[in-house]
Amino acid sequence: MSTSALNLSTKGPAGASPAEGSAAGDSVTKVTEAAVGIVQRDNGMVLLGERPVGKPWEGYWEFPGGKVEPNETPAQALKRELQEELGIIVTRFHSWMTRTYEYEARYDQSGKLITPAKAVKLHFFIVVEWQGDPVGLEDQQLSWQNPEKLTVGPMLPANTPILTALSLAPVYAISNLKEMGEVQFFERLKMALENGLMMIQVREPDLSKQDLMLFAEHVIALAKPFEAKVFVNTDVESAQQLNAAGVHLSAQRLMQLKVKPEGLLVGASCHNAAELAHAKMLALDYVTLSPVKSTLSHPNTAPLGWATFNQLVAGYSLPVFALGGMLREDLDPARTYGAHGIAMQRDVWGAL
Numbered sequence: 001m002s003t004s005a006l007n008l009s010t011k012g013p014a015g016a017s018p019a020e021g022s023a024a025g026d027s028v029t030k031v032t033e034a035a036v037g038i039v040q041r042d043n044g045m046v047l048l049g050e051r052p053v054g055k056p057w058e059g060y061w062e063f064p065g066g067k068v069e070p071n072e073t074p075a076q077a078l079k080r081e082l083q084e085e086l087g088i089i090v091t092r093f094h095s096w097m098t099r100t101y102e103y104e105a106r107y108d109q110s111g112k113l114i115t116p117a118k119a120v121k122l123h124f125f126i127v128v129e130w131q132g133d134p135v136g137l138e139d140q141q142l143s144w145q146n147p148e149k150l151t152v153g154p155m156l157p158a159n160t161p162i163l164t165a166l167s168l169a170p171v172y173a174i175s176n177l178k179e180m181g182e183v184q185f186f187e188r189l190k191m192a193l194e195n196g197l198m199m200i201q202v203r204e205p206d207l208s209k210q211d212l213m214l215f216a217e218h219v220i221a222l223a224k225p226f227e228a229k230v231f232v233n234t235d236v237e238s239a240q241q242l243n244a245a246g247v248h249l250s251a252q253r254l255m256q257l258k259v260k261p262e263g264l265l266v267g268a269s270c271h272n273a274a275e276l277a278h279a280k281m282l283a284l285d286y287v288t289l290s291p292v293k294s295t296l297s298h299p300n301t302a303p304l305g306w307a308t309f310n311q312l313v314a315g316y317s318l319p320v321f322a323l324g325g326m327l328r329e330d331l332d333p334a335r336t337y338g339a340h341g342i343a344m345q346r347d348v349w350g351a352l
């Protein structure tokens with residue numbers, strides 16, 4: 001059934017009392033915990049399923065998964081749900097983000113309650129290896145989708161930021177004009193783009209404002225045919241003026257920001273729990289967390305190490321790029337410690 005045709009409203013009609021009572025509809029007393037699997041192929045395509053008829057939000061598309069049962073960890077729930085719903089055995093996965101979402105009650109035009117208000121805490125996992133071919137064992141339709149160009153819908157409303165997060169590639173390159181010089185930098189950038197680099201940050205604190213704008217313009221022009229995203233480490237207005245995919249805020253700019261700007265992606269540099277909490281409150285699109293290892297860029301800062309990194313990002317709601325002394329081979333370990341990906345200023349330009 002197509003739910004989009006129902007003309008649903010999230011509020012009861014003015015003056016009408018919902019047939020099943022507003023107490024049942026509006027009050028959220030407990031939080032439902034669920035484990036959700038982003039089953040992802042090497043080419044980035046993810047598996048979506050349509051919620052079956054008879055379930056709340058039937059007809060909406062979601063990632064496979066379901067409720068965490070008592071005495072079960074979210075990871076155990078993930079494995080069980082994916083076996084029950086898809087018939088696959090999950091063999092390798094990373095815990096990714098944890099987000100809470102409050103669904104408002106929905107009523108039809110006569111005021112009858114369709115789905116009650118509900119709070120969910122979703123534990124997302126990226127599933128990278130599994131046995132068997134996924135089959136819709138609950139009569140749900142399945143579809144492999146490019147998260148940036150969905151051809152099915154509507155998606156469950158909680159999942160919009162999840163799709164944005166999935167549009168951020170796991171390898172994030174930071175410009176290094178100072179050490180490489182212009183000729184080598186642009187040569188390596190072109191090579192990297194041809195080899196699949198999709199996320200670039202222009203970060204050149206030593207350039208004048210005017211030179212930074214010119215440099216960023218050039219990087220954006222080169223990245224465009226590859227649909228690679230360029231984030232500029234500057235103020236929001238300058239990034240908007242450049243028509244960059246996003247802005248990357250320093251920790252200082254982050255802590256001064258009160259509301260997330262609209263119209264571009266927004267990421268920020270974090271180094272501690274307070275900065276992570278502020279980025280979460282603003283619902284930014286991603287953060288970097290550094291320095292994980294000791295790094296040439298910040299020789300006097302003590303590295304966090306993977307254990308502290310892991311503690312800081314456990315249960316966090318935004319995608320986190322590990323930064324600081326990262327090598328390309330750190331991507332896998334970074335993901336096992338809860339990172340979305342890794343950001344690099346040096347190794348990425350040499351190894352591609």
Ligand SMILES: Nc1nc2c([nH]c(=O)n2[C@@H]2O[C@H](COP(=O)(O)OP(=O)(O)OP(=O)(O)O)[C@@H](O)[C@H]2O)c(=O)[nH]1
Pocket residue numbers: 032034035036055057061062063064065066067081101118120122156158159
């Ligand atoms: N599986 C799944 N659930 C999601 C997603 N996004 C989201 O808000 N949810 C919410 O998380 C909860 C998970 O529930 P589910 O309906 O899949 O649970 P389940 O498989 O255990 O179903 P059952 O209770 O009918 O046996 C629901 O409240 C659902 O609305 C998503 O992408 N995938």
Ligand SMILES: [Mg+2]
Pocket residue numbers: 064065066067081085
């Ligand atoms: Mg389910």
